[in-house]
Amino acid sequence: MPTSEGSVLRPAVVALDVGGTYVKCLTVDETGVLASDSVPTRAADGPEAAFRVVCEAATAALGALPPTHTAAGIGLAVPGTVDEHRGVCVHSENLGWRELPVVERLAAHTGLPVGFGHDVRAGATAERRLGAGLDAGAPVADQLYVSVGTGLAAALVLDGRLVVSGGYAGEIGHGGATTGLPCVCGGHGCAETVASAAAIARRYTAATGTTVDGARDVLARATDGDAVARQVWDDAVDVLGALVADLVRVTGVAHVVVGGGLIHAGDALLTPLRQAVGELLTVHPEPRVVPAALGGAAGSWGAALLGWQAAGVDLDPVLTGYAELLRPGDGPAGAG
């Protein structure tokens, strides 16, 4: 749109990736990052406080836009059970949200179109369009994305379309067992009690009484010959292998991207994981199991793409610009 000098303002999107601890805020235009920030979610102060943090982060980012730019839309990625089609956060344990009409409320607050998605599904879309889901420059038609961090969840892209199923698609972290450690979901022995990054640290501490600095620390101890750490790590890989094999058996998809905090372990995770998956598949072709490329920024980039879509902007030139920015080796500068 024209400024007072008659020049044209460039469109921008404010992307919000809401986590249980921080709200990551990424402001982008069609060629790259304008600003990034993160603010504490304040989930402990209750569901409305957390939603207020999101609104305030949007307001601050919009207010900080350079005078050369104008906001075209908002992108919002949220954890938990999220129904993209209805624009509703059905249930987020970490945020305390239940049936919260986040799209309607954030659109009312900002006066802008809001693109909305589940954080893991948004990350999966970003990986598929900009990262580990690219095959010779084109996004794979079918992709499984498994995010292993504090929690554990998957996202399914089949024939180029995200599977949502009312928000319950890919919730593989819970259920499937009846014995084992109690889980936050009320079940027992859920994959999240063994194979999430948080569970790996927790199980090691429970077995040894030693506090550790996350799953990374447990892996370091396993590598140094600590038998308990080795067992905890191997248990996690076994459970993840079974989950990935189940995903492949059900969907038939052969391209698996593993993301979330645990992927920092690299080959210490991927090599035994690929082996475990291979042993559990008989008629299916062995899938490619590849690490995520966007790291902790996948959700933010996914939210940015959702924002552009909501703004009605043609994604192709945007993707071209971002792909250049995010090409392997450069890392997602300013967005982590």
Place this chain on the structure above:
Amino acid sequence: MPTSEGSVLRPAVVALDVGGTYVKCLTVDETGVLASDSVPTRAADGPEAAFRVVCEAATAALGALPPTHTAAGIGLAVPGTVDEHRGVCVHSENLGWRELPVVERLAAHTGLPVGFGHDVRAGATAERRLGAGLDAGAPVADQLYVSVGTGLAAALVLDGRLVVSGGYAGEIGHGGATTGLPCVCGGHGCAETVASAAAIARRYTAATGTTVDGARDVLARATDGDAVARQVWDDAVDVLGALVADLVRVTGVAHVVVGGGLIHAGDALLTPLRQAVGELLTVHPEPRVVPAALGGAAGSWGAALLGWQAAGVDLDPVLTGYAELLRPGDGPAGAG
């Protein structure tokens, strides 16, 4: 098209549901069944012999069309690993087919358009459009279909679209375990070695030395207090429960149709199956687990719908006619 008397010939479809033992052949017009037949597949005589049986069945059905009708298309449903998009049977253990371009060859043989699908996916489509996938007369958007017969496989409909994934979607009967009975696929402990109708009979015979007349016989013995039969039946239900729970956890879909030969057991299967599934789900809403409505004719009706689609005929009036024919209580007359 006009006859010599100037009247118009009515279109018909020849639907072929190819099994390891029989090829079922169903000829339909837009209002119902014109003829049905089944011929031995002769799979033991080799892959080409089996394909010749299919071609001859088509020729015979086309030759037997009443003079009031003209063939508009062929529908073909095939077991194994089937790639609908390429028109190829990738691999069928029972038929000995590998990379067989069935659509191209049957179209060349008949001179007619050929609609092609996996037998379980075709059955799933038929159930969704004409049977247990109808909800207040409309097909559910998302449906899981589990077929438990000689083999064990699933079909996924998500957002109204069948998932194919190169033919590997829903192949839940194989893989997922590394210990247990050897399986035809080369693996061990596959679900098909415990929970298929064939496995139930086989396991009972292996444990007792007593030959039985299929899974139905094992269930009857279990009901009469035979402890081995009870254990074999319960093991099968447990494995099926875990499979259905995995399907629901991965896809998030809450409408599950159970078909195949084992569904003749009715509530003796469904009641404990629903309980097993419910125990394995924590965050997902408990799915509706309902019996298939079309029985052994699901594959034939699915093939018929594929034939109409290949013929370019609008499916809606056809579906209306068939739904009337197949309404609950009437059974799929002439098509089993």
